[in-house]
Amino acid sequence: MIFYSHPDKPLEVHICGVEEKTRKSTSLAFARIGALFHDFGKINPNFQNKIKGEHVTNYSKHSYLSLITFCCCLKNNEKKFKELLCAESQD
Numbered sequence: 697m698i699f700y701s702h703p704d705k706p707l708e709v710h711i712c713g714v715e716e717k718t719r720k721s722t723s724l725a726f727a728r729i730g731a732l733f734h735d736f737g738k739i740n741p742n743f744q745n746k747i748k749g750e751h752v753t754n755y756s757k758h759s760y761l762s763l764i765t766f767c768c769c770l771k772n773n774e775k776k777f778k779e780l781l782c783a784e785s786q787d
Contacts, residue, residue, distance in 0.1 A: 699739045703747050707738055725780055730766065737761025 701710035711732055718731040737743070737758035746756040770777055 699744060700747055701735050701738050703749075707735065711735060724784055726777070726784065733762055733766035733769070735762060736765045737763075 699707040701707040711734070714734060715728055715731040718728050721727075735758060737760065738747075740756065740758055740761055742752050742754045742756040743758050746752045
């Protein structure tokens with residue numbers, strides 16, 4: 697299944713583009729990881745229907761879902777994130 701970030705733009709292409717722009721702006725790995733999650737909530741089926749132009753009555757927002765996904769990843773990989781942040785703060 698292909699998910700879209702915008703009409704006619706695959707989500708994967710969009711997220712990779714944002715990550716690439718972030719990589720050019722900063723060397724912080726944490727920022728690049730955040731870029732990967734920034735629109736992840738767009739996999740919400742209601743959001744996908746919305747960008748197809750369908751009338752949606754259910755929750756179709758994506759930002760909260762993106763944030764929740766990022767926080768879950770952070771919580772489940774807390775040790776790795778701490779190591780990453782400590783390594784970057786020493787640079």
